[in-house]
Amino acid sequence: MKEIKTKLCDSLGIKVPIIQAPLGVAVTPEFVSTVSNYGALGAMPLGTWELDRCEKMIDATLALTDKPVAANLILDWDQSARVDLCLRKGVKIIWFFWGDPSPFIEKIHAHGAQVIYTVSSADEAKRAVDMGVDIIVAQGWEAGGHILGKVATMALIPAVIDAVQGKIPVVTAGGVADGRGLAANLVLGADGAVVGTRLLSSYEANIHKSYQAKLVTAKETDTVYTQVFDKGWKNAPVRILRNSTYDNWVAAGKPDSGHRPGENDVITYYGDIPITRYSLSIPAPTMTGDVEALAHYAGQTVGLVNDVKPLTEILDEMIGDAIERIDRCQRLVL
Ligand SMILES: Cc1cc2nc3c(=O)[nH]c(=O)nc-3n(C[C@H](O)[C@H](O)[C@H](O)COP(=O)(O)O)c2cc1C
Structure with missing residues (x-):
């Protein structure tokens, strides 16, 4: 069976180059662990939660999977206590959004954990590499939820990739809801994609x-x-x-x-x-x-979300379709 492997998979120890967006209350321990057990990266949205709620989420999620799981933290709030909690609980991937992650990077690395950081421009990406971030998420303007910048992914991703010069993996956020979007971003040079809106339309999503x-x-x-x-x-x-x-x-x-x-x-x-x-x-x-x-x-x-399905089916289709699209592109080259 064909697979898609990128350096994101190697860096994080995951099987497919997809990261689940931290979707607030839509995401439960069952949701995150289903994604991680599938072989993508599940992410716990701990951004603003009280510490005991964070602790329950981490414990319940890690009880359901031994695969890599990220904790997402929003830097518009003081994250010192949540970072400490994550590290104490053995979370190995900390994903920062909205602010300056530099005060935390040394400590996270000292615990053998990795830092993902979301940017919205090539300049921010360059600074992130210099800071020692391990993986960059480049979020485009078409993304769902809170949006950092105003550049759409088609222009943003190649600019970020040029800025990062292959030093660390770059992952697209925004514009990816199926295999076509994933394949297109891999062709642009990204190492994977964050998927949000498509996963909200899953059986497991805890929404109205x-x-x-x-x-x-x-x-x-x-x-x-x-x-x-x-x-x-x-x-x-x-x-x-x-x-x-x-x-x-x-x-x-x-x-x-x-x-x-x-x-x-x-x-x-x-x-x-x-x-x-x-x-x-x-x-x-x-x-x-x-x-x-x-x-x-x-x-x-x-506009590409037309049904509600189990998470694993959505991910299966996304990967299968991306492989088919990439195969088809290769046949265009004579
Ligand atoms: C319901 C919802 C909640 C979100 N919450 C967060 C969050 O807490 N932290 C974060 O880094 N990104 C958050 N995002 C943004 C995602 O990380 C990502 O950039 C976005 O979902 C990608 O676009 P897409 O939804 O079109 O796939 C959220 C997105 C949605 C739809």
């Missing part, structure tokens, strides 16, 4: 059924890039499916915070926690109320 139904029917033109969903994280643009909260805010003339329509409306609850309009929260399975008004994170690849 109505969110999943929207992912299946939405077109590539149905997402917007906005900072309006900022309760919980300011100045952090996000790509979401356009919805009533966004449309009503636009119709009101895009007023600033404090003057936005329905700003203090409680839309739903996450457990006991009230979720108000413009919150960061995505629709979780048990939520009731006006769930449509919540942020539905999705990348432009949503």
